[in-house]
Amino acid sequence: MQQFDFSVRVYYEDTDAEGVVYYANYLKFLERARSEWLRQHDLPVSKLASQQHLIFVVRRVEIDYLQAARLDDLLSVSVVVKSLSKAGFVLEQQIKREDVILSKAILKMACLDATKFKPVRIPTEINRMINKEM
């Protein structure tokens, strides 16, 4: 099982009037880490869409907010593949500040045709790449 980690800095744009990161914005951090995980495999999302005509979309999120992130925090966002099927996969993602887990999430991803938005099989080489990480 491999873990990919990506650093995210908290700016004013991410916070709200409570002085902490707004709850929807953690999902942006999760998506940045997923995009970088794909880029690392030479599969940036723009190339996936233009060359393979595919997009990976989120079908379901379960996220627990354990502690709040604050302005200027340097966070670490992880991506771990939990399972893989023909047309999708499940990821576990955590957001940490040093050793403290702030949020943890399980995401169900689906592979869709980029224009018709219909489920399609994950191409063999991508399937193999995701499978190797489990």
Added chain:
Amino acid sequence: MQQFDFSVRVYYEDTDAEGVVYYANYLKFLERARSEWLRQHDLPVSKLASQQHLIFVVRRVEIDYLQAARLDDLLSVSVVVKSLSKAGFVLEQQIKREDVILSKAILKMACLDATKFKPVRIPTEINRMINKEM
């Protein structure tokens, strides 16, 4: 069981390069509906914070993305109370376009002290108000 509904229009700011609403932004729509649900009970979030020194925060979200919302869509976002305890409550929220459910979510809410961010009891009158909706 009472249901509160709030209308949300989709603007460019809500969409992404796939031409649909970005997955994190549905959580903004859910929060707008919750804020309006509280305002309807004469409990706008700013008053809750300044007068009662309380905030309601999201502890956990489970959200299923069934169909995508698009630019200019007029959505209806619902709030239904599912359960209530001393320091929190569970809400079910759906996002619809006409009769089609686009997303459905379960949210675990907690009542916190607005500065210390520590769990506190929901004040009696607010507890009663929430209880009436179940």
Added chain:
Amino acid sequence: MQQFDFSVRVYYEDTDAEGVVYYANYLKFLERARSEWLRQHDLPVSKLASQQHLIFVVRRVEIDYLQAARLDDLLSVSVVVKSLSKAGFVLEQQIKREDVILSKAILKMACLDATKFKPVRIPTEINRMINKEM
């Protein structure tokens, strides 16, 4: 000279850790008002793109931040056409809370082909519609 007004409520998503609306988010409010101004003329932005194959894009913004908007504020956002040329127009937009002007902006808009992103002439009927408002 006609003025179009649109109401915007401030939610947590709009605010930042200073307790006020984040400076970039006022531009979202301005855009919502412009979208509603077009919708009122039976020209919602999605129809403009799909049927006329046109988009109106912002070429330049000058915005003055005079006073801050806060959580739960009910704002009024105006749209006034200042000038019109073959391929663009200039708008003045203000954001008010009751009678207090919080921000005022001048926006230079251009009419582009929706896929090539090249400047095109504003179609006669739309030009006439915008011209009537001056």
Added chain:
Amino acid sequence: MQQFDFSVRVYYEDTDAEGVVYYANYLKFLERARSEWLRQHDLPVSKLASQQHLIFVVRRVEIDYLQAARLDDLLSVSVVVKSLSKAGFVLEQQIKREDVILSKAILKMACLDATKFKPVRIPTEINRMINKEM
């Protein structure tokens, strides 16, 4: 005259249904670069607020949108000090993709008391630090 540069990657969250970065989001990129410029001077915005009880706020933005940024673009955002007064300063910021300027902006910044939101003098040591960059 010194120039500070900061890299920003474009993610789905930044784009809109036109396939390009949403116009308000460029202001987020500008603010990230300003925050990093201050951090580099050992003045992260959270420390500025908590220790010096100060915030730097944007009073006016003039921004020209010359070309669009797109998904996965790696941008470079610059900060250059143009002028300095007792209670504020003027910055020039540009957003580039390689050698192409996508947007350029002039921002009028003010120094405020972090709670009263009233203009205050920039402390001597910070004034000196900003002055050195001109």
